Amino acid sequence: MSMSVPAREVWKELRTNPLAKYGVATAVTAISLVLLRKWIAGGVCRSRIRLDGKTVVITGANTGIGKETARDLALRGARVVMACRDMRRGEKAASEVRRSTGNGNVVVRQLDLSSLASVREFASKLSATEDRLDILINNAGVMMCPRSLTEDGFETQLGVNHLAHFLLTMLLLDMLKSSAPSRVVNVSSIAHVGGKINFEDLFYNKTPYDSLVSYRQSKLANLLFSRELARRTRAYGVSAFALHPGVIRTELGRYVETRYPLLSALLRAPALLLMKTPKQGAQTTIYCAVTEGLEMHTGCYFSDCKLKEPAPEGKDDLAAMRLWDFSAKLVGYNEED
Incomplete structure (x- = not known):
């Protein structure tokens, strides 16, 4: 033709x-x-569910995907408790969330995840001042930072990303049970792939410290914690989920930029195109927090608002049980707490 x-x-x-x-x-x-x-933007949470009368706690809520998660849940009518280390920045973020959503029921409470004393104080005050807890979002974290120790002597990435959130969840578990059906959402990462829980040297006291290896360990710990928590709390109506939020333009990568300044400068412009915005990165967290019927997938891993298969190391239930026992001993938690 x-x-x-x-x-x-x-x-x-x-x-x-x-x-x-x-x-x-x-x-x-x-x-x-x-x-x-x-x-690149990935999935979007399409749920229109309201959260009036519900209470949500979000760690690291003053910036990045934590702040965007707080904004979304406040728009749905929830009482949002923004758990932040820096109260000045936390109050500023809370003011912005209140103003943009019209929800005045947004409060800030101090929480320093590098201190177990701070975690215990936060949990104690929350239990004394709140009558329910419907959703706990363990969002805060550090990424590929230079080797340092928390106040309690833990390697910082495992201490902040996993151990502090483990203790926080355990101390708030009674509230979550009494508010059931309730949820715990742990922000993990695709970086769990290739990760390993080094039970013989969790804090790299004997082996050379590598910030990426340590980060992978902490993100794998988030995923394994979610699996074991789901197994232990399913009967009480508490669901647990782990997720990969995507590669996002947030402050989390500040240590990477410091470590590789030239590479970071060269990649800054492409990164604007190839990374998610904080609002896009918050979508899977929001999805796990509010989507109806997700309880049947408790203990599972999500990415781009979809159920995803984790790496084999993320499905090791024996490692998950062992990590639980190690974590409880390290943070000094027992059932009588």
């Missing part, structure tokens, strides 16, 4: 006119970028 006259003329114009070529190339590039951004 021969080309129609108009089509031949258009093709001739494209071949001979540089401006036409440029225009087509620009249009194709623009469309490709839009499609790429849409793909």
Whole structure:
């Protein structure tokens, strides 16, 4: 079949006119970028469920995906407790959330996850001042920081990302049980892939410290904790979920930028295109917190608002039970707490 006259003329114009070529190339590039951004943005939580009368605690809620999660849940009518280390920044973020959502029931409480004393104080005050807890979102964390120790002598990444959240969850478990059906949402990462819980040297006192290896260990711990917590609390109506939020433009990567300044500078512009925004990165957290019927998937792993298969190391139930026992001993938790 021969080309129609108009089509031949258009093709001739494209071949001979540089401006036409440029225009087509620009249009194709623009469309490709839009499609790429849409793909990178990932899933969106479509639930319209209201949370009036519900209470939510979010750690690390003053910035990044924690703040966007707080904003979304406040819009749904929840009472939101923003657990933050820096009260000044926390109050500023809470003010912005109140103003943007019209929900005045957003409060800030101090929580320093590098201190178990702070965790215990936060849990004690919350139990004394709140009559229920429907959703606990363990969101705060550090990523690939230089080796350092918490107040209690734990390697910082495992101490902040896992051990402090383990203790916090245990201390608030009675509230979660009495408010059932309730949920615990642990922000893990795809970095759990290839991770290993080094039970013989959890804090790298004997082996050389590698910030990425340590980060992977802490994110694997988040996932294994979710599995074991789900197993232990399913009968009480408490569900637990772990998730990968995506690669996001937040303050979490500040240590990576410090460690690799030249590489970070070179990748800054591409990163704007290839990373999720905090609002996009919060979608799977929100999905796990509010989606109806998710209880049947307690203990599971999610990404882009979908159920995903974790790496084999993330399904090791023996390691999960062992990690639970190690964690309880390290933080000084027993059932009588």
